[in-house]
Amino acid sequence: MIHDDLSRHFANRERPQLSADFAVNLRNRVRSPDRPSALAALRRSALRLYWLGAIAVLVVYWPDVSLTPVEVGVLAVSVAIVARVWQRALRAPPLVRVLREALWR
Amino acid sequence: MSSAADEDTDLVAVFVAERRSADFERLVERHRDSVFRVALSVLGPGRARYAEDVAQDVFVHVYRNVAAFEGRSRFSTWLYRIAYNRAVDYRRSLRADLESDAVPDVADDGAPADLLKSRALAACLGRLPETQRSVVHLHYWFGHTVPEIATTLGVQPGTVKAWLFRARHSIARCLAAKGVRW
Numbered sequence: 481m482i483h484d485d486l487s488r489h490f491a492n493r494e495r496p497q498l499s500a501d502f503a504v505n506l507r508n509r510v511r512s513p514d515r516p517s518a519l520a521a522l523r524r525s526a527l528r529l530y531w532l533g534a535i536a537v538l539v540v541y542w543p544d545v546s547l548t549p550v551e552v553g554v555l556a557v558s559v560a561i562v563a564r565v566w567q568r569a570l571r572a573p574p575l576v577r578v579l580r581e582a583l584w585r
Numbered sequence: 586m587s588s589a590a591d592e593d594t595d596l597v598a599v600f601v602a603e604r605r606s607a608d609f610e611r612l613v614e615r616h617r618d619s620v621f622r623v624a625l626s627v628l629g630p631g632r633a634r635y636a637e638d639v640a641q642d643v644f645v646h647v648y649r650n651v652a653a654f655e656g657r658s659r660f661s662t663w664l665y666r667i668a669y670n671r672a673v674d675y676r677r678s679l680r681a682d683l684e685s686d687a688v689p690d691v692a693d694d695g696a697p698a699d700l701l702k703s704r705a706l707a708a709c710l711g712r713l714p715e716t717q718r719s720v721v722h723l724h725y726w727f728g729h730t731v732p733e734i735a736t737t738l739g740v741q742p743g744t745v746k747a748w749l750f751r752a753r754h755s756i757a758r759c760l761a762a763k764g765v766r767w
Binding site: 482483485486487489490493495496497498499502503505506507509510 | 606609610613614617618621625630633636637640641644645648649703706707721722725726727753756757760
């Protein structure tokens with residue numbers, strides 16, 4: 481039975497504990513200035529600016545072009561892809577975040 | 586509400602009002618192991634360091650945003666939900682690194698056949714949906730009962746039972762597809 485297989489699989493597996501300096505590290509982090517949040521706000525602002533710019537460009541140029549439904553679709557997909565790439569590029573990966581906080585601590 | 590939940594509610598109220606570190610540290614002391622286990626149940630074996638990072642993030646978030654806790658649920662339910670969601674985000678951001686799901690962190694002093702079976706089971710566990718994998722880890726790895734898991738994840742015991750049932754079913758099919766017999 482899978483129940484027994486799982487019990488056997490996990491029976492001898494180590495159950496990790498928090499490290500001894502968890503509380504000390506946490507105390508240091510909560511006492512440090514909230515600089516990561518300022519960066520996050522900057523990232524959010526950049527994204528908002530991007531979208532405002534994109535909408536402004538659309539509003540300015542839209543009356544002068546007549547697009548077929550296919551072209552509208554391609555444009556929408558392109559905008560979505562660019563937005564997604566921007567989002568991923570601006571989001572710091574965990575390793576960068578950990579190193580950044582270690583440097584600022 | 587239990588007395589433990591009442592004590593949490595009191596501690597949160599005092600901390601929100603007075604921002605005393607001692608009250609926050611008391612909350613951390615009461616819940617840090619559970620938060621760590623919830624994170625580890627999502628991230629999986631061999632990732633204790635990541636789970637500790639998640640636990641730190643969770644408590645920093647709570648320290649800065651505890652006023653957002655509206656008291657509509659137990660504090661612990663709110664806290665563990667944050668831990669679960671953070672761990673899921675972390676796991677997704679580490680997707681490339683999680684190829685090692687297929688490698689169990691068990692001692693390789695057993696028979697090669699046992700090691701292969703363990704690897705197959707670990708690989709099948711890695712393919713489960715997050716909720717199912719998490720309850721399997723909490724139940725079989727950390728030895729939590731169904732009601733304990735339900736309380737931790739803020740769901741009904743029947744839901745946990747259903748997740749466990751589906752997880753076992755999926756694992757059985759996955760192992761059969763790999764041709765593994767126990």
